[in-house]
Amino acid sequence: MSDPYPASGGATATxxxxxxxxxxxxxxVGLPMPAPSPEGLGAEFWDAVKRHELLVQRxxxxxxxxxxxxxxxxxxHSFDLGYARVSGRGRIFSWERAWYPVHPALKDxxxxxxxxxxxxxxxxxRMVGNLLGDRRQEVVIGAEVEAVFEDHNDGKVPYTLxxxxxxx
Amino acid sequence: xxxxSIRGKTAIAGIGETRYYKRGAAPxxxxxxxxxxxxxxAEDAGIDVREIDGLAxxxxxxxxxxxxxSALGMKHIGFxxxxxxxxxxxxxxxxxxxxxxxxxxxxxxxxxYRGLAQGxxxxxxxxxxxxxxxxxxxxxxxxxxxxPAQSFAMRVQRFMHDNGVEQDALKAVALAxxxxxxxxxxxxxxxxxxxxxxxxxxxxxxxxFHLFDxxxxxxxxxxxxxxxxxxxxxxKHKPAYILxxxxxxxxxxxATAHNAPDYGTSNFKTLAPRLYxxxxxxxxxxxxxxxxxxxxxxxxxxxxxxxxxxxEETNDFFTIENFSAPSGKLPLNTSGGNLAECYMHGLELxxxxxxxxxxxxxxxxxxxxVSMVTSGPMVQPVSNLILCSEPHA
Numbered sequence: 001m002s003d004p005y006p007a008s009g010g011a012t013a014t015x016x017x018x019x020x021x022x023x024x025x026x027x028x029v030g031l032p033m034p035a036p037s038p039e040g041l042g043a044e045f046w047d048a049v050k051r052h053e054l055l056v057q058r059x060x061x062x063x064x065x066x067x068x069x070x071x072x073x074x075x076x077h078s079f080d081l082g083y084a085r086v087s088g089r090g091r092i093f094s095w096e097r098a099w100y101p102v103h104p105a106l107k108d109x110x111x112x113x114x115x116x117x118x119x120x121x122x123x124x125x126r127m128v129g130n131l132l133g134d135r136r137q138e139v140v141i142g143a144e145v146e147a148v149f150e151d152h153n154d155g156k157v158p159y160t161l162x163x164x165x166x167x168x
Numbered sequence: 169x170x171x172x173s174i175r176g177k178t179a180i181a182g183i184g185e186t187r188y189y190k191r192g193a194a195p196x197x198x199x200x201x202x203x204x205x206x207x208x209x210a211e212d213a214g215i216d217v218r219e220i221d222g223l224a225x226x227x228x229x230x231x232x233x234x235x236x237x238s239a240l241g242m243k244h245i246g247f248x249x250x251x252x253x254x255x256x257x258x259x260x261x262x263x264x265x266x267x268x269x270x271x272x273x274x275x276x277x278x279x280x281y282r283g284l285a286q287g288x289x290x291x292x293x294x295x296x297x298x299x300x301x302x303x304x305x306x307x308x309x310x311x312x313x314x315x316p317a318q319s320f321a322m323r324v325q326r327f328m329h330d331n332g333v334e335q336d337a338l339k340a341v342a343l344a345x346x347x348x349x350x351x352x353x354x355x356x357x358x359x360x361x362x363x364x365x366x367x368x369x370x371x372x373x374x375x376x377f378h379l380f381d382x383x384x385x386x387x388x389x390x391x392x393x394x395x396x397x398x399x400x401x402x403x404k405h406k407p408a409y410i411l412x413x414x415x416x417x418x419x420x421x422x423a424t425a426h427n428a429p430d431y432g433t434s435n436f437k438t439l440a441p442r443l444y445x446x447x448x449x450x451x452x453x454x455x456x457x458x459x460x461x462x463x464x465x466x467x468x469x470x471x472x473x474x475x476x477x478x479x480e481e482t483n484d485f486f487t488i489e490n491f492s493a494p495s496g497k498l499p500l501n502t503s504g505g506n507l508a509e510c511y512m513h514g515l516e517l518x519x520x521x522x523x524x525x526x527x528x529x530x531x532x533x534x535x536x537x538v539s540m541v542t543s544g545p546m547v548q549p550v551s552n553l554i555l556c557s558e559p560h561a
Contacts, residue, residue, distance in 0.1 A: 027312050032298050034306035042306060068307055068424035094322040094329070094431065099372040102295040102315040111372075114313045116322050116426050126427050130311050141329045161310055 005048070005055055005085040025150060026130045026163055027112060030105030033152070033159050042069050044083050049160040052149045055083040056122040065123035088147030090117035090164070093126055095139040111135050117145055117164050132165040144168035173446050176559030178267040179400035179407035182213025182393030183519040188356050188510035192287025194387035202231040202283030203239055205389035213393040214404040215277055220393070222247035222278030224266040226258025227513050231283045246275035251415070251551070255316065256460045256506070256514035257544030261551030263518055264413030266394045276399070281391040282515040291385060292316055304424035317382055317463060320546045321374045324465030327432030328376060331479040333468070335376060337486035339367050341464035341500070342380040342507060344491035349504025352530035356386060357508035381464040383506040390515040392522070397559050408522040408539070408555040412447025414439040415551035422548045434469035434545035439552055443474075447554040449538055449561045451475040454554075456499045456524050456533055458517035459542045461506045466545030471498070474542065474552075493531035502531040514543050518553065525557050537561075 036043040048055045057069045061078035072079055094116040101107040113131040118124045131139060132148060145164040152159050184205045186194075194201060210217035218241050223233035233248035247269040251258030259282070266278035286292070295314025296305075313319065327333065346362035349355035362380060370379040400407035418438050421428045430437070444450050451474055459467045468482060476498055477485035491500040503509045503520035510516050521539040523529040538561065541553040 027310075031312060032296065032301035032305070032309045034310050035300040035302040036306070037303035041303065046306070066423075067427050068304055070424075074420065074423075094326040094426075096313075096318060096321040096325060097372070097375040098312060098318055099374060100293075100315075100317075102293065102318065103297065103312070106312055109312075112312055114311055114318065114322070116431075126425065128308050128311055128313055128425055141326070 005053065005083050007085045025152065026132060028105050028109050031103060033155070033157065034161070041071065045069065046159065048083070049149060049162055050151070050158065052160070054086050054088045054147050054162060056086050056119065056125055057081055058084040065125050067122070067125035067127065084122070086119055086122045089121065089167070090119045090127070090145050090147070092116070092139065092141050092143045092145060093118040094141060095131065097139070113137070113139060115139070115145070115164055127162060129162050129164045132163050174264070174267050174271045174413065175411055175446055175448065176409055177271040177397055178394055179397050179409045180263070180392055180522050180555065181395050181400040181403045181405065181407060182209040182211070182215065183522050184208025184210070184212055184391045185354070185512070185516065185519055186388045188354060188512065188516070189387040190356055191385035191387060194285050194287065198283045198285035198288055198389070199231050199235070201285060201387070201389035202281060203236065205283070205391040206236065206240065206279055206281055209279060209391035209393045212405070215393060215395070218242055220277050220279050221245060222266055222269050222275030224249040224251070224262045224269070224278060224280045225282060226251035226262040227254055227256065227282070229282055231281070247278060253547055253549050255462055255544045255547040257547040257550045259460065259514035259518060259543035259551065260413060260541050260553035261415040261543065261549070263392055263394060263553060264410070264415060264551060267410045267413065270394055270396055276395065278394045279391050280394065280515070281389065282513050283389040284513055285387040286385045287387050293385065307425035317377055318374050320463055320466060321377055322426065323432055323546055324463065324469070325376055327465070327469055330432055331482055333482045337468055337482050338376065338381050338464040339364060340486040340488050340491060341461065341467045342367055343488045345461065345501045345505045345507035347488065347492060348502050348531045349508035352504050352509055355504040355509040356384060357504060376465065377463055380507070383462055383511045386511045388510055388512055390512045390519055392515065392518055406526055406557070408525045409557070409559045410553065411449070411556040411561060412443050412554040413552065414443040414446065415549055417548040417550065432469070434466050434473050435548060435550050436470055436473040436542065436545065436552065439550065440474045443552045443554060447556070447561065449554060453538050453561060454498070454540045455536045455538050456493070456502060456521070457540050457542070458501055458505065458521050460514040460517060460544050461501065462545065470542045470545045494533045499531070499533055502529055517541050517543070521553070521555050525555055
């Protein structure tokens, strides 16, 4: 059977292991879980990360990547969109360290780091996640990171988040 | 072909503001505050409030024009309008939409208004408490990225990285607002001065924003009366002519999951040239600037993108001396603004721009000719406005 999500050029399979046992999450349980739009946009992505595959939307007509998912290709206006599997290797494009609990679940998890990661093998689209490791670490724009799949299997509906850790 | 422009065709003839309160401290419901502000603005203009026939607001204001018009007995509604988008992106835009409606003949006397009693509704600084975050929110909320401060901090961080900007640049914006508020008895932070040390020692909300880089949350209402230039000349106050206005957004700025191609931006790069072209002035002609502070970093990028300094000059240009009335190079947020007067979603910045032209600001400059406002950096869409003491520069 052919691979339904062809890898973009030169990509390797995502090799990062899960982050740990149930409950070993970067941020505490209680934050909203990710869900597709009510019409289903994004469902393929969230299904794939549960299999530890990282997908990015890609236009079948012009091969342009785009993120987040949309109904039309912003480059060529084709509605024929699919997903490509990408390596999960990226670079930190920007970051922030949050010190204020914007949600009750976060009050004992401060500070925490949010990173914006650009993916060179996916047209430099960006993904948001947390930077694993020391919460007070120096964060360097341009530093190399890789995706880590954080499985949440202890709720009614299992889901997986895409987190990032330094490789360089 | 005739020029397609509203330059000089309309003017702000009246301004009205309730007392401004800390969040939750207003004794009256939001709708009542809104009515009060509109009545005060009409009275300030010397126009019977029943004569208002155009209403414009922004940021999904809860106080809708038909209810307002019915409550106040307005004879008819000729124009009612909502500027899309959240935050303060539509402050100047609501005034400009009202002005365009007057110029186009939809109405004769328009009011741009904002009623905002945050204590009576949800807080902006808290994330949604829901089981699941659908669609675009799925890519941010599960990672603890939920509040406006968090949504904009990474844009500012990237701009600072690209241009070698130091934290002191953000500090200068905060200090200017608090400095000006000390001479403004209406300011919620009047009597609460802020020192550079206070800023440095304040807690982080989200790096690179300290507490004092973030706007307040308040209760109150403000309103602005716009009418034709001809009519404004015969009213109580010296008209504040609307010389130019622009609104909108740059290329794919609302792409989800923080994928705007140009990321470290206030979203004014395509608006600023259109504003100056309509007004027929440049940044060197601007006497005083009110620049919307949701967060100081947004002010920083707004000022740069409107051409007051180059990105690489940010550290040198952003000083409390340059931003202080009356003698700074670019007096900034001279009422105290969103940070220290009141977070009336930036409509209070426009009333202050008018006061500078009338000569009634708490931090009055001499001989103000061109008074400018920028509304809502980093959101989509945003807007801006140039007011002038004459119908032409």
